[in-house]
Each structure stands twice: as C-alpha cells, then as structure tokens.
Amino acid sequence: MKIINSDLEKIAFLKEQYPDESLPEIAFCGRSNVGKSSFINSILDRKNLARTSSKPGKTRTVNFYNANNEFRLVDLPGYGYAQTSKSEKKKWAQVIETYLNNRRNLYEVFLIVDIRHKPTVQDKEMYNWIIQSGFCGFVIATKLDKIGKTMIKKNLNIIKKELCIDDDNLIYEYSSTSKKNKEAVMEQLEMILKYGSGIE
Ligand SMILES: Nc1nc2c(ncn2[C@@H]2O[C@H](COP(=O)(O)OP(=O)(O)OP(=O)(O)O)[C@@H](O)[C@H]2O)c(=O)[nH]1
Numbered sequence: 317m318k319i320i321n322s323d324l325e326k327i328a329f330l331k332e333q334y335p336d337e338s339l340p341e342i343a344f345c346g347r348s349n350v351g352k353s354s355f356i357n358s359i360l361d362r363k364n365l366a367r368t369s370s371k372p373g374k375t376r377t378v379n380f381y382n383a384n385n386e387f388r389l390v391d392l393p394g395y396g397y398a399q400t401s402k403s404e405k406k407k408w409a410q411v412i413e414t415y416l417n418n419r420r421n422l423y424e425v426f427l428i429v430d431i432r433h434k435p436t437v438q439d440k441e442m443y444n445w446i447i448q449s450g451f452c453g454f455v456i457a458t459k460l461d462k463i464g465k466t467m468i469k470k471n472l473n474i475i476k477k478e479l480c481i482d483d484d485n486l487i488y489e490y491s492s493t494s495k496k497n498k499e500a501v502m503e504q505l506e507m508i509l510k511y512g513s514g515i516e
Pocket residue numbers: 347348349350351352353354355367368369370371372373374375376392393394395458459460461462490491492493494
C-alpha cells in the first residue's frame with residue numbers, strides 16, 4: 317500500500333463534527349505522550365501533519381487524517397496525563413468514548429504503548445474494552461529506538477503479559493523515528509482495510 321495523498325480532514329470535539337461515515341477508519345489510542353500522533357505521521361510519511369509535542373496532552377480533539385481518499389487514520393487524545401485537572405480529564409475521556417462508541421465505520425482500534433514502560437491500569441482497561449468490543453486487539457509498542465537491543469524481548473514480554481496477549485502477531489515493536497517495522501504495520505493496515513474488522 318502506498319499513501320500518495322494525506323490531509324487533516326477534520327478536527328472534532330463533538331460527534332456532530334465528525335466527517336461522514338463513508339470511509340473506513342482505523343483509530344489509535346493510548347496514554348498521553350506515547351507517540352500516537354508521531355506514529356500517524358510516520359505511516360503517512362508526513363513530518364508534521366499531526367502535531368506532536370514533548371509535553372503530554374498535545375492532542376485534545378479527535379483528528380481525522382484522510383489517506384488517498386480511501387480511508388482515515390484517527391488520532392485520539394491521550395489518557396492518563398497526571399498534570400491536569402479532574403474536569404479536563406473527564407472531558408478528554410468523554411471525547412475518546414464518544415468517538416469509540418459512535419462509529420459504524422470504525423474497522424479497528426490500535427493500542428499504542430511505549431516499549432520502555434509497563435502498561436498502566438488504564439492501558440489494561442482500554443485494551444479490555446478493545447477486545448470486548450470485538451476488535452482484534454493490535455498493539456504498537458513504539459519508541460523502539462529508545463531502548464537497547466537486549467531489552468526488546470524482555471519488554472515485549474512484560475507488555476504481552478500485562479495485557480494478556482498470547483498471539484505474537486498482535487504486537488508490533490515500532491519506531492516512528494527509525495520507521496522500524498513500518499512495512500509490516502502497513503501490510504496489517506492493508507489487511508484490515510481489505511477484510512474488515514472483527515466486529516459485525
Ligand atoms: N525517539 C522517539 N521519539 C518518539 C517516537 N514517537 C514519538 N516520539 C516523541 O514523543 C513525544 C510525544 O509524541 P506524540 O506523538 O506527540 O505523542 P501523543 O501520544 O500523540 O501525545 P498526546 O497527543 O499528548 O496524547 C514527542 O516528543 C515525539 O517526538 C519514537 O518512535 N521515537
């Protein structure tokens with residue numbers, strides 16, 4: 317799959333602001349600052365289309381990225397950012413839930429985690445929701461370039477254990493910086509778009 321055209325089609329806060337449901341969508345969720353927006357840039361081969369920041373809490377809306385006019389990658393706000401007020405947290409959670417619970421054209425939801433860190437309670441809750449909703453449960457363990465080779469397997473095993481993943485095909489070690497494993501992830505995205513998601 318080659319992505320020739322991409323653009324930020326829509327920034328939405330409320331469901332009334334979402335684009336129509338004519339194109340399949342694949343969404344990416346995870347903790348603040350894990351690298352969701354950077355992941356989308358790397359897949360779309362765009363440096364700065366999705367805005368990123370070294371400070372957590374950058375993406376606060378549901379951002380729809382149109383690719384080739386064939387499908388959309390959806391960037392969600394991160395959760396678990398400690399330095400924010402209770403009411404802000406609630407607002408972001410609502411933005412995420414509204415999207416995930418109201419999209420008939422949602423083919424798959426990926427969980428993005430930082431390969432250096434053990435998944436949090438919220439990651440586990442999010443992952444359980446993904447599985448219970450009938451999605452496959454793909455995980456991108458990103459920031460691979462930030463750890464030494466000897467740590468990769470060990471850290472992947474911790475992530476698999478914490479999220480109760482026993483199928484190695486569900487988890488991708490990844491780096492948005494080096495683009496390690498981009499081809500494999502692109503192939504997976506292509507498969508999802510071709511055959512649809514696990515949900516009926
Ligand atoms: N070295 C390295 N840095 C990365 C990678 N992915 C993301 N980063 C950096 O991590 C920081 C956070 O990245 P974002 O893509 O903004 O993270 P996010 O998950 O979208 O964050 P929120 O929008 O706050 O939820 C930025 O400084 C990125 O440059 C990666 O694969 N390798």
